[in-house]
Amino acid sequence: MENVHGDLEGGKIKDGRAEAVDTNMAAWLLGVKNLQIQPYHLPPLGPQDVKVRIKAVGICRSDVHHYNHMRCANFLVKKPMIVGHECAGFIEEVGSEVKSLQVGDRVALEPGISCLSCPLCTGGRYNLCPQMKFFGSPPTNGSLANQVVHPARLCFKLPETVSLEEGAMCETLSVGVHACRRANVGPETNVLIIGAGPIGLITMLAARAFGAPKIVMVDVDDLRLSFAKDLGADEIVKGSTSIEDVAEEVSCIHKAMTNCVDVSFDCVGFTKTMTVALNATRAGGKVCLVGLGQTEIAIPIMAAATTREIDVIGIFRYRNTWPLCIELLRSGKIDVKKLITHRFKFDNEGVEKAFETSARGGDAIKVMFNL
Known part of the structure; x- marks a missing residue:
């Protein structure tokens, strides 16, 4: 398989750091729960x-699944x-055709490079x-590396009042923004969110x-x-892991909401959570599947989609969200700083502890590396 973002580079390592200070280092996933900081040879800088x-x-849950x-x-x-895709940093070098950015600019990176020419892209x-x-x-x-090469069009300049950590959080925030756009959330939309992990909270x-x-x-x-x-x-409702508790859980949700649930976001992605979402949402409402807890789930779709006309929609990552996310952070309409609960250094010990902390969950909402 082609590695489009560069390759593992040979080099001497001492205490998790390169002996040469100018060597680009990165966190390489070598096997199950085996992350090592090793040299990373970047691809050439395109125009x-x-x-x-x-x-x-x-650290994202997908990073933890890979780990x-x-x-x-x-x-x-x-x-x-x-590993890694939620990131921000500053420009060190620009290609010959780049006019929108200059050396020293602080940027948040959108991590996906699409082809721009297929029917989905052009649509x-x-x-x-x-x-x-x-x-x-x-x-x-x-992007868990000292340096990366990325298209300039996917690097978004940060205002002075938005920190680099907040810039890195634009990736997570983009999931919530895309979900709300897909579900048409507005001033008259009463929302149920199942799952109070990082994605549920940011949604x-x-x-x-x-x-x-x-x-x-x-x-x-x-x-x-x-x-x-x-x-x-x-309002908050204590859920259950048992499918037998669906009716009781839905009843608790309706009492907490007092009005109808117009849109439900399942930020977990289990058979149980989707069943609760479908049963709790009003006729004619929407259920948006955000979480990826199970590869396959069995849900009561017939009654929900036919006799109650509930729209079941899904999201995959996001699109065209970074400018809005940055403006929401700049304006103070969204504050993501409280979500960053743990910080770790970029060395072999720090990387291992960070991933174990994120995998543990509990009080670890967003785990952040400071490079």
Whole structure:
């Protein structure tokens, strides 16, 4: 398989660092729970590319799946790969045709490179491009590295008031923004969100920014529910892992909402959570599947889609979200800083601890690397 973002480079390593200070280093996934910081040889800088010095990288659940299982859904890691895709940094070098950015600019990176020419791309849905090359998704190398080369069109300049960590959070925020756009959330949309993990919480922040008047959060973890309440959820409901508890859980949701549930976001992706979402949502409402908990799920779609005309929609990553995300952060309409709960250094010990912390969940919402 071609590695479009560069290759593993031979070199002497000492205490997780290159002996030569100018060697570009990256976190390579070599096997299950085997991450090592090793040299990374970048591809040549194209005329429309920029070289970015990465300063902040967040860990996503897909990164954790790759770390734990060498796969995420149908994406299999078959050779050493650099992980990471939530990132921001500053421009170190620009290609000969780049006019929009200059050396020293602080930027947030959109991690997916689409082909721009297939029917999906030309039709505006480039996030579904079958030729997508996405940071840290096999076989494409990711961005947990000192430096990366990336197209300038996918690097978005950050205002002075938006930090690099916030810039890295634009990737997570983009998922919430895209979900709210797909579900047409607005000032008259009462929202149910199942799952108070990083994606569920950021979807809540996005839904509020889109005008949702009431938001109810469901989770099985009391700590996560408390975090959701502190972050602005109107009501919280303790969920269950048992499919037998669906009716009782739906009843609790309806009591907490008081009005009808117009849109439900399943940010978990299990048979149980989708069943709850479909049963809790009003006739004519929408259920948006965001989470990827199970590869296959069995849900009561017939009654929901026919007699109740519930629209079931899904999202895959995002599209055209970075400018809006940056403006939401700049204006203060969304504050993602509270979501960053843990920070780690970029060395072998730090990388291992960071991934174990993120995999543990609990009080670890967003784990961030400072490079």
